[in-house]
Amino acid sequence: MPTPLFDQLLASAEQARAPFHTPGHKLGRAIAPHLRQAWGSAVFRADLPELPELDNLYAASGVLAESQAQAAEVFGADRSWFLVNGSTGGLLAAILTVCGPGDRLLLPRNAHRSLLSGCILSGARPVWITPPEAADFDLIGVPTPEQVATALAQDAQIKAVILVSPTYEGVCADVTAIAAIAHHHGIPLIVDAAHGAHLGFHPDLPRSPLSEGADLVVQSTHKLLGALTQAAMLHLKGGRIDPERLSQSLALVQSSSPSYLLLASLEAATEQMRLSAPELLQTPITLARQAHQQLAALPGLRLPAIAISDRPGFPEWDPTRLVINFQACGWSGFSADEYLHEQWQVTAELPSLHNLVFHLSLGNQAADIDRLITACERLLSQEHHEELPPRLPAWLEPEIVLSPRQAWFARHQTVSLEQAIGAIAAECICPYPPGIPVLLPGERISKSAVDYLRQVQATGGILSGCADPELTTLRIVQDSDTFHASCPS
Incomplete structure (x- = not known):
């Protein structure tokens, strides 16, 4: 071709x-x-x-x-x-x-x-x-x-x-x-x-x-x-x-x-x-299997792809994706990410509160897995314990008051984080990566959502989308009862 x-x-x-x-x-x-x-x-x-x-x-x-x-x-x-x-x-x-x-x-x-x-x-x-x-x-x-x-x-x-x-x-x-x-x-x-x-x-x-x-x-x-x-x-x-x-x-x-x-x-x-897909993909698949086996043998690390493959909502996993859970070893995912990146130049695709996600693709080599395993072994040998706050539910059933478009075009105002609870969000706020929102424009802001964002921030996560990166204030919809007259549907 x-x-x-x-x-x-x-x-x-x-x-x-x-x-x-x-x-x-x-x-x-x-x-x-x-x-x-x-x-x-x-x-x-x-x-x-x-x-x-x-x-x-x-x-x-x-x-x-x-x-x-x-x-x-x-x-x-x-x-x-x-x-x-x-x-x-x-x-x-x-x-x-x-x-x-x-x-x-x-x-x-x-x-x-x-x-x-x-x-x-x-x-x-x-x-x-x-x-x-x-x-x-x-x-x-x-x-x-x-x-x-x-x-x-x-x-x-x-x-x-x-x-x-x-x-x-x-x-x-x-x-x-x-x-x-x-x-x-x-x-x-x-x-x-x-x-x-x-x-x-x-x-x-x-x-x-x-x-x-x-x-x-x-x-x-x-x-x-x-x-x-x-x-x-x-x-x-x-x-x-x-x-x-x-x-x-x-x-x-x-x-x-x-x-x-x-x-x-x-x-x-x-x-x-077209020319070489099976051959090219065999390497990351083989390396991922190797990594799963070696990491599963390390005390303190858990691999969800092995543990929860039979639960509703988890019908099948991409075997080239490596997810490591650090909850049992005293490290947050953010701290583990920082250690692996800065000390070992092992860089994950996605850090979160308790997990690191690694992508294996066409360009990965056996030396990459060797470095990852060694880095994880050294991480587990460190004297380290973080007092992580109790996990809060990120995916609550939101109360939707306005459509995202209505909230976007409505008049906005900035208030303190405490004042924002119960108001209607005017901005999209999410830990990034992966860019999955916790607050969406048009939703009522709950205390649980605010607490979760604070938790992510306190443990080293980055919040994207908020006008105030320190999260001391939030932008909310002003006078939501009268928004219909001024914003398109």
């Missing part, structure tokens, strides 16, 4: 030309010398705009159209789109395609904040499902088919279902069953598979959501495969979602000046998977 986009980009970069087009560095001529010295000149010569021979991302008919068609074939889609601002852009476009102002959208409470942004932009009203929880491991799972069936039976106005599968921790939903339920009600299933671009390419991995009946799947190709950061894809299958409407939605939320370096990296990642 050829690489039409890369080949044309390379040919265009090597042409002798008088460039009177963007970008301003003009084929790298004006790039700072230290950048050229560090990165070479070839990458800047290939940093080109939408020249006629390079096609147009939003009206593809040439090399980009051919490249995206090849991606659809490799990933099992009817049609695929390249994304240049990560899965976020794809998720925003997905919601804008299936929902308008006032439409109801079923999604899990532990969804990424980009889905909230989609509700604000589209005017959709979220209907939340709180997935089952493994409180002893401080983990949230995925919605069960029973939860989805109940929600749809109770609310005939829901226009689409969104799942996050796999989750940040690698928990995969029963997409086959949930897709069948959604389709029985005549609505599409959208899957945020930002962490699942590799699924379905090896027999020891879970199947891809697209092969299990999902109508639309968004994948961050850069997270688990060989594309550059921000490079992602959106895949469509079946006839429940209008592809032309989807194309128009993508043009609304993505840059009108897409990076061809990102686009070419998506094509390269596609070709890599």
